Amino acid sequence: MEPGRSVLAGTLIGVGMMAAVDEIVFHQLLAWHHFYDRSTPEIGLFSDGLLHAAQLVFLVAGFFLLAELRHRQRLGARRAWSGFFLGAGGFQVFDGVINHKVLRVHQVRYDVENLLPYDLAWISAGVLLILLGVLLMARSPSRRRRQ
Template sequence: MTILRTTRPIVLAAQLLGCGLGAFFDGILLHQILQWHNMLSSVRPPQDLVAMKYNMLWDGVFHAFAWLVTVLGVAALWSAARRPQVRLSSSAFGGGLLLGWGLFNAVEGLVDHQLLGLHHVHPGELEQAWDMGFVVWGLAMAVAGFLLVQRAEAPRTVAVSVGR
């Protein structure tokens, strides 16, 4: 008996994890460590304590989203790993991580920075360059992830012997 083994559940789980980890990276590095922006710093600049608390609240909502997506990714990975028809593949997992993180950056950059104007990556004279660089970085990660996933999803079969 020959069964087709698939990597798709691993890729989906990795995309969720990549999205969540990308959001955490953004929030921890850009919001907290570098303090370049907050979630709504273009809408309500954090120039006084009330505005700072407002921005911290929305940063917390953003981190809650990141946490939820990451937990969903862990649950999806756990479920996928327990299914015998799922082929565990480093290329599929790594590609899915890059794809999820890259799509997060691209979508967040286009929607939050450009469309809604909620904040900019690094406000100032070069904010548009920083914003577009963030989107390009995300798209490059997504393309690299897509290529890794394509390589991993090349059809493979495995022979399974059935007991007598």
């Protein structure tokens, strides 16, 4: 088993999947925001395209690494799942704290009186995913226990 590479594969897939959910649900279906909302709508749409391209790169890289590990029978499945939740939650928390609050490139939603419930829900969801990833990591077998 290659635990570090298994976590990496899952993390790449988790980041890519959460970016896809964010883009599809919040950028396209609900139209709450674009990746970059501090310019024209055209720039906002262009920034969404860049996010989509990056998300695809993360997904493809993660799945190629996962397939390679599985082919060589070196995949640590629980570690990969742990990485998935760590990556998804990490993306969510980074987006909520850095993009929304520090850099202010966009907010979760516009045209609402109080952003706090949206921010709390957004960041809390990410923290819960990270906690799930940590729990899975703690419950995965280590090499020391198997030797």
